[in-house]
Amino acid sequence: MIPVVVAAIVGALWGFAADRIAARWPAHEGGLVRPVDWRTPAVVAVGAIGPALLVLRFEDDPATLAFLGALVLALVLLFATDLDQRLLPDVITLPLVGYALVGFVLAVGPFVRTPGDLMWAAIAGVALPGFLFVVSIPFGAGAIGIGDLKLLLGAGLVMGAARLGVAIAVGAVAAAVAIVVLVALRRITLKSYVPYGPFLIMGALWAMLAQPIG
Numbered sequence: 001m002i003p004v005v006v007a008a009i010v011g012a013l014w015g016f017a018a019d020r021i022a023a024r025w026p027a028h029e030g031g032l033v034r035p036v037d038w039r040t041p042a043v044v045a046v047g048a049i050g051p052a053l054l055v056l057r058f059e060d061d062p063a064t065l066a067f068l069g070a071l072v073l074a075l076v077l078l079f080a081t082d083l084d085q086r087l088l089p090d091v092i093t094l095p096l097v098g099y100a101l102v103g104f105v106l107a108v109g110p111f112v113r114t115p116g117d118l119m120w121a122a123i124a125g126v127a128l129p130g131f132l133f134v135v136s137i138p139f140g141a142g143a144i145g146i147g148d149l150k151l152l153l154g155a156g157l158v159m160g161a162a163r164l165g166v167a168i169a170v171g172a173v174a175a176a177v178a179i180v181v182l183v184a185l186r187r188i189t190l191k192s193y194v195p196y197g198p199f200l201i202m203g204a205l206w207a208m209l210a211q212p213i214g
Contacts, residue, residue, distance in 0.1 A: 096158070104157075121157050178194070
């Protein structure tokens with residue numbers, strides 16, 4: 001249990017650091033730096049939960065722990081940048097594709113283990129984001145960001161086709177619940193833009209770290 005607690009503490013510290021990075025990078029207009037606000041505890045919470053679940057599940061597999069650990073840290077930073085600037089930087093999302101392929105070649109990923117797994121993950125990584133993009137068209141430009149689609153491709157190659165579907169479903173449910181609550185509290189309206197990336201990231205963490213391995 002101690003390693004899980006340590007992972008949660010370290011993750012929370014990284015979450016705070018990620019929030020402060022996102023408050024500055026990519027550069028804001030006028031060089032402004034966002035002060036600590038409601039987004040900070042949200043990123044800290046995700047930063048704590050992700051590594052804790054990772055260690056809880058893969059503590060006995062150091063190679064997988066290291067491989068997925070780097071991905072979790074990247075996802076926490078993306079969570080922070082999308083909350084802050086509605087942006088998932090290419091410098092993080094695009095290398096995830098190569099990272100997933102390296103993990104497959106080195107056989108350190110727990111989800112995509114065979115060439116067949118990789119093939120279906122690649123198909124899903126293209127088809128499911130493409131479907132989401134087509135479905136979003138009637139809702140206007142920006143209903144789903146291109147950064148979201150790039151994230152799904154890279155993450156899908158790591159977690160596999162089935163888990164990518166789970167991640168999207170969980171993200172959609174989380175987004176719907178959050179929107180309903182925020183509308184009920186009159187914090188937003190139905191016309192307000194709500195970034196989808198943070199919900200997809202929560203879905204991805206759930207699919208990788210809470211779903212049974214099958």
